[in-house]
Amino acid sequence: MKHPVIILVEPQLAENIGMVARAMANFGLSELRLVSPRNGWPKKGAHSAASGATHVLEHAKLFETAREAIADLHYVFATTARERGQMKRVLGPDAAMGEAQSRLGEGQGVGILFGRERTGLENDEISLADAIVTFPVDGQFSSLNLAQAVLLVAYEWRKLAGAALPFSGERRSPPAPRHMVVSFFEYLETELEAVNFYPPDKQPIMARNMRDVFHRLELTEQDVRTLRGAIRALAEGRRLRKP
The missing domain is CATH 1.10.8 (Helicase, Ruva Protein; domain 3)
Structure with missing residues (x-):
């Protein structure tokens, strides 16, 4: 395993799953796991929302429970916007992806749990994780769209991977002698x-x-x-x- 796995727990809307796939593909992630998506899988509308990231959707794996979805992994992060009273390390997405990179380099499997659009992860699901990932959002409005949360994590992963910008603003003309x-x-x-x-x-x-x-x-x-x-x-x- 070379990249962290994105795991969506009971996602509700096809469009959100599609936008998650798009965010993953933007930053080089490809392994998506779906835990009991509402109304089953595949969902109509997911492919159009993915805007071309269909390879992520077509290879998505389906699981009944979060426990089953993480069974083969060695280290799991759970994302949440709220303090859950669990004695776990709390990391920002940059620090979390730094740890993910280190563990993947050691041959470990790493996954990131994302919860339902409306209620997020349940406490029992968070209890399955080793650490919590949260975001430095405004306390007066902490709600993130599912795809936005995945995007933030995927972006930090891509930065750590040392990916170059797709184009440069450097001058083409040499310095004047x-x-x-x-x-x-x-x-x-x-x-x-x-x-x-x-x-x-x-x-x-x-x-x-x-x-x-x-x-x-x-x-x-x-x-x-x-x-x-x-x-x-x-x-x-x-x-x-x-x-």
């Missing part, structure tokens, strides 16, 4: 002098300050070419307008 930047400064300052931009005796300090502005931008080659072209267009347009 210093000779290119200095040439741009000289060109800009020449054009500013031509329009009497600098007050008397202020040209040196104002030029240095402006250079510092551009240095902070860490100009790329494309940046310099674009800026130089824009200034050239302004300067030539001004010259053409002269009588």
Whole structure:
């Protein structure tokens, strides 16, 4: 077992099961176990709500009780938004997934129990778990949708797995070499002098300050070419307008 198992106890709505499958697939989880879903399984509407994550639904395993669903696992987390008075460790989703990763690395099977949409897990079901996972929600509104709870856990798992972002915002143009930047400064300052931009005796300090502005931008080659072209267009347009 390479990933934690998601276990839904008596889920009621097909749409919620489908959205759970979608959340799992978003973050690389695939093993779903269903404990006595209301009105049986499969449910009409689950596949459309899964938005393409049908592989998760098609391989979902069905169990009569939570006890049966966790029988082959070595460590189980139970999710709850309320304090249940049970002497168990309480972890946030990030810490819980850190422990799951460690135990899975040792060859243990790890599962996460999620309860019913309206009432959550019962105390007897929580008593089957080794630890509790809860979320840092606003105390005035602690209710989470089933798929949202699974999403939060799956996201923390994915982060720990070291998954890279799907695309990067890095600049494609390389950094501008210093000779290119200095040439741009000289060109800009020449054009500013031509329009009497600098007050008397202020040209040196104002030029240095402006250079510092551009240095902070860490100009790329494309940046310099674009800026130089824009200034050239302004300067030539001004010259053409002269009588």
